[in-house]
Amino acid sequence: MTTPIAVSTMKVINQRIIPFLIICYFMANLDKTNISIAALQMNADLGLTASMYGFGVGIFYLSYIIFEIPSNIFMVRVGPRIWLMRIMLTWGIISAGMSLVQTPTQLYIMRFLLGMAEAGFTPCVIWYLSVWFPKSHRARAMSLFFMGSVLASVVGLPASGAILNMHGIAGVPGWRWLFAIEGIPAILLGLAALRYIANKPDQVTWLSGEQKQWLSTTLAKDNASVELDDKQRWYTALTNKIVIILSLVWFLQAFGTIGITLFLPLILQGMNVAQSSFTIGLLSSLPFALACLFMYLNGRHSDMRKERQYHLGLPLIIAGVCLTAAIYSANPWVSYGLLVCAVGCNFALAPVFWAVTTEKISGLAAAASIAFINTIANFAGLGLPPVFGRIKDMTGDYNYGLLMVAFALLLGGILGILVARPGPSAASTTTPSGEQQHDQ
Template identity: 60%
Template sequence: MQQPSVNAGLHASTMKRLNIKLIPFLMLLYMVAYIDKSNISVAALQMNAELGLTARMYGIGVGLFFLTYIIFEVPSSVILTRVGARRWIARIMITWGIVAAGMAFVQSANQLYGMRLLLGAAEAGFTPGIIYYLSQWYPRSDRAKAMSFFYIGAALASVIGLPLSGAFLHLDGYFGVSGWRWLFLLEGLPAVVLGIVVLRYLPDSPATTQWLHADQKEWLSQTIAAEQAATPISHHAGWSAAFRSRQVWLLSLFWLLQAFGTIGITLFLPLIVKSVSGQESFTVSALSALPFLFACIFMYFNGTHSDRRRERAWHLGLPLMIAGVLLASAVATNNSWLAYAMLVIAVGLNWAATPVFWATTTEYLSGAAAAASIALINSIANIAGLGLPPVMGWIKDATQSYDSALLMVAIALFAGGLLGLYVARTPRKISLEISGHEVRLEQVKAP
């Protein structure tokens, strides 16, 4: 990582500029994306009854999104590296916004399944594309913090989006349209507008931006280039290198286990809270938002502390291990409010590992191989999205409870935490020269 030998003032001013110009906009994009992907969890409070969906049928509808998402994730990310982030991210947003708004018009379970398949295909490549994009702008010394800000956008999507979605349900009956249909329509259209804004606002690289000074562009471009040259998988390696790397597959397994929490809990959280509390829809959506407020806080402090201490393994593994223990304890207790409190903290800790994970991943590889690896890792994690919701729905139908499903998630999180301690263990150091300054970098040593 960078040491004081680098011009600290230039470093600080450049990062400040990036944090002002890039991060809020990217957070907004991800917030809208996450709302459109997960608002079905609130819509289900009305939609399931109107369409005659069982918990298992709802789970299938949720999971089908991830089928096409997985299929198109790697190709979409590779295309992004060839045509540029600005154009490809804009294309993704416009198409997914159209499909997300179109969810308002489904009339049957089969139509729901079809629209979820289209939504997955449209959105594929967005998250890995943004993660890859951030790795082209932020040096390693600042990357976990930057990733935490980006993923705070997803958590804020739940903090803001869940109550907002709950409020849209109260439009039920306006102009003879169901509340859940208003929800899909009103939350899908902003993505189309933002996609058009991306074409005008988002620069492809530091060299093409108009809001960095010449010395900031030079320092940032040289620093990123030097770090990419030092990655274990070269910046010049082809995208297929991702599939031959043992480290990439270990990272993929970790992210799959972590996804049991982010996908399994998130997409069922309003239904779980309603089954425990018995509250009405808006209260349920508000209670379901609180865990994601904790997620914002935990992600920021865990990512920032990881950068400051230059340590990844404990910051990656320990939050997941504690989350698993808390979730299992929530299942075991008979006190519903204590169970809810432990669920809140478990969700927050599960998300806390996210920025550290992507910082660790992008320190290991760069270039087309990085884009393909990020997409591959994300695709494998989304296997949890494809298989877990139907299984959780089946468990709920069979047992009239989510307890066994949550215990399964708890075990996956604890196992993921143990793997995180291994996969992100202490890296070795190397030295490079950038414009006369010695820069010390950390290079991840593959297991």
């Protein structure tokens, strides 16, 4: 059973940590993906073909890949408080600066710099959550954090579509207003990180001594069963079989996250379900509203059942099936409904995936491994957008690209079921509260 000290401790931690991180992730993903809405006007203004736009989207991931692992290793040394502040300040400034680009080359440079600035944000927060949340609460915490990412599409896409309608105010195109306005909040959040982020539980005054002791003991018990920790060099963790398989699963999941998300407004425009920028933005947001619900329910149910395997793999398999059906449906609204379901299921595994990862790895090895896993996934971001653009230029639609995504999701789901199977370390352990806990 859950003790009063456990309930009170986790209630305070959730209230103090999660809301700020949700807002930060909201802005991170809004500033990364608002280019998909800006493209409705920007491509014509800058003379971008679909292939050029795909390259502009994808080059963000090149710098992200280069700097992500060094960023997360450096984060462990200076602390997440200072490092998250640095990340948010620089990405906000660069995102706002996107409003000034005049040529395709300038767009490519700014997208490269944006990836460099944001590199390490998601791995840093995932590592940070593992420092504060015991295993029995981790998937729910991850689901709430990832809601920030998804809400960037639920709220951000319609809002971005509305800002796009500012076209012509003060003689400025709407897409320039979009980048300028949406870059400012990240700068403010960077400054606020100094107030809301604390590196470790023992550094805060809003937990009592008893609460700190319960949390420290519980986390120590959790970390006793990890497969990789600070006893290994961080770079040796990157060759571990578990890390490699997890990297492959997250890479295949990224086909859906990147391949659908960054092209969804353009896909819907081609389906002729709507014409106005605002309506397309609104329709593009609905799949992500469902994704918020799916992530929370899947993460919560996984924690309650203490089961990771099928909560990790089945959502990807369902997403792949729905996406395949959407491609071959003759009715655009049926296709849209299936796309909604595919996006929702594709995101549903995220909190369980990172719960599994941080349950198997801890310490500096976790910081390096999380960054490595996310880096491998970003190769999908580097390669998919140009490929999608090329497919559109050659065939007139995105169907072959979406079929490739569907296959990747099905394969990722199968691997997810395999990698999350309970192993020898899944023996029962007793928490300080006397509760029997099974590590999955």
